[in-house]
Amino acid sequence: MPTDNPTSERIGHLEGVAATLRAARELDGTDRLAHLRRQFHLPAGRQGRRIYLCGHSLGLQPRGVAAIIAEVLDDWRSLAVSAHFDANRPWFSYHEEVAEGLAELAGAGRSEVVAMNSLTVNLHLMMASFYRPEGKRRRILIEAGAFPSDRYAVDSHIAWHGFEADAVRLDISPRNGEWALRSDDIIDTIERHADELALVLLPGVQYLSGQALDMAGIAEACRRHDIRFGLDLAHAIGNLPLQLHDWDVDFAVWCSYKYLNAGPGAVAGCFVHERWARADLSRLAGWWGQDKRRRFAMEPEFHAMPGAEGWQLSNPSILGLAPLIVSLALFRQAGIRQLHAKSRKLTGFLEQLITAWLIEEIEIITPQARGCQLSLRLRGGRQRARRVFEALAEGDIMADWREPDIIRLAPVPLYNRFQDIYRAVDVLRRAVDTTRR
Ligand SMILES: Cc1ncc(COP(=O)(O)O)c(C=O)c1O
Structure with missing residues (x-):
């Protein structure tokens, strides 16, 4: 026992x-x-x-999903393009319907989270902003056993910057004969490589072993050395209570089809800490990240929305978002x-x-x-x-x-x-x- x-x-x-x-x-x-x-x-x-x-x-599948999908189909049938503004839940601001629920699960402010894209796309967007190699500081710490998509994303960013992935990526593994990473080993690796590390990317819960990492402790070590810290929360959101804002994590990404029950390929999520809300970060931009008051002014200059919404690229899949509204309501109820x-x-x-x-x-x-x-x-x-x-x-x-x-x-x-x-x-x-x- x-x-x-x-x-x-x-x-x-x-x-x-x-x-x-x-x-x-x-x-x-x-x-x-x-x-x-x-x-x-x-x-x-x-x-x-x-x-x-x-x-x-x-x-x-939550039982309420069929009705909310039917609502979207009805709006499309009867209102067509005007559903963007005239629907009961207007499509223009549809992603805002899930902000409160996601913020609660992430332990974040409403403006620190956004529902958009898929997990790997969000990871690429985040790395475009938060992986900024400079001089000796160009390495990325990741688990040797990371979910393959994360590893491909990391390697491709390193190559994008013109470096050799195997030389720049810093892999961390559990000790011989063990399945779980020890927190001390992670922190020790961060300390030892602090002057080389540009980014630490780890999971909240490891997909294979089910281990929950000490997100707060790792965030603290990264902050101490001014290293950016990002989390893959695919297996953590809706599974564990999170405190991303207080832990001082820089960014996090997740998908919504696992513990968030929003269906296959559902619209994913992203967290960006408030301290970056108005920072002049380089990013890959699209019109849905443009300040919403000027989005339809069709200006050539980009003025990012403050907060996580500023990383949006495109208008989101309404059908892909709808089930998340139903599922988050159940989380709020419980x-x-x-x-x-x-x-x-x-x-x-x-x-x-x-x-x-x-x-x-x-x-x-x-x-x-x-x-x-x-x-x-x-x-x-x-x-x-x-x-x-x-x-x-x-x-x-x-x-x-x-x-x-x-x-x-x-x-x-x-x-x-x-x-x-x-x-x-x-x-x-x-x-x-x-x-x-
Ligand atoms: C831990 C983890 N990271 C990333 C992904 C990739 O997710 P997506 O296909 O939504 O980009 C998955 C998918 O199962 C995953 O489990």
């Missing part, structure tokens, strides 16, 4: 399978956020509903701190069951500093892990697989129940049994 566990909570003493199921039902019975599950479409399985543990990849409190219990329960029933067979590589995701490695090699993963799917448990041999499970407090966890681990246990050497 886990002992000193700062991020998850243990659920009493579990004796045997029947008692565990009883405990799970009781927890669902007293869960004050349980009603939110009814706000989502749950995917169908072979026997009833599937247990969906893939919110880290694509969040479920509150990210309450959701996080439930998340700690749910993921703690998952950890507790795996540890109690399967510790000989499964290694949990996710450290205690984490969001809702647990990443598992099965002892006995890749082939066996693959068979277990397939057995999970056959048992209506939707997890995901990441090479080389990692199964990721993410209980999401908006729509997962304690009984889901019980059922998932029960199926996992049987799958592990049938593949025993």
Whole structure:
């Protein structure tokens, strides 16, 4: 059993399978956020509903999405171009509808966030402004195991400035035999390379291991040495409470289709710290970043909107933004701190069951500093892990697989129940049994 566990909570003493199921039902019975599950479409399985543990990849569809999409289609049909100003939610300012909700999740002021583009596009825009190599200060610190898109973006910016990516990128990895980066190692690397570093780019939550990084501590080290600090929050936003403004992060980017449940390819998000709101930063500009009072004056000179909105390029996809309005309303109804409190219990329960029933067979590589995701490695090699993963799917448990041999499970407090966890681990246990050497 886990002992000193700062991020998850243990659920009493579990004796045997029947008692565990009883405990799970009781927890669902007293869960004050349980009603939110009814706000989502749950995917169908072979026997009833599937247990969906893939919110880290694509969040479920909120039930209100069809109506808001229909509203956009109605406005387009009946108002056509005048919907930009005359619709109930005018398209001209449609992105402003999500600013408050995103600001709450990011721990930011309204003008520090904007919904636009996709994550990787936003990362490029941010790096165009915040990666300004000068003299010896040209290096970018990134994890060796960063999500590939981030690495491609970093390498392409380095090359764009005429440097050799392998010489300029500074990779950081967990120590040999470990899965998580140690905070001390990150800070130490920043300190040792401070006079060479132009940018530090790290995730809030690591996509493979599920580790939550010490964003505040890293931001502080960067600030001390006047190094720009950017975050990829794909796996953190809507998963953990964030305080981007107070932590003094320079910029952050995220997508909206994972924990924000806004649908495949939904409009992504971006944070720029207030201190850059009016700074004369070089940027890649477009007309939607132009001061909105003069946007339709069609002037040749560009005057950026103050704040994150000044990085907008184009008028946003209204159909891509609409589901985010519905999803953020659910977050506001629940509150990210309450959701996080439930998340700690749910993921703690998952950890507790795996540890109690399967510790000989499964290694949990996710450290205690984490969001809702647990990443598992099965002892006995890749082939066996693959068979277990397939057995999970056959048992209506939707997890995901990441090479080389990692199964990721993410209980999401908006729509997962304690009984889901019980059922998932029960199926996992049987799958592990049938593949025993
Ligand atoms: C951590 C992380 N970063 C970046 C991306 C790329 O996102 P996009 O395709 O929206 O640019 C993903 C996508 O899953 C991701 O998980």
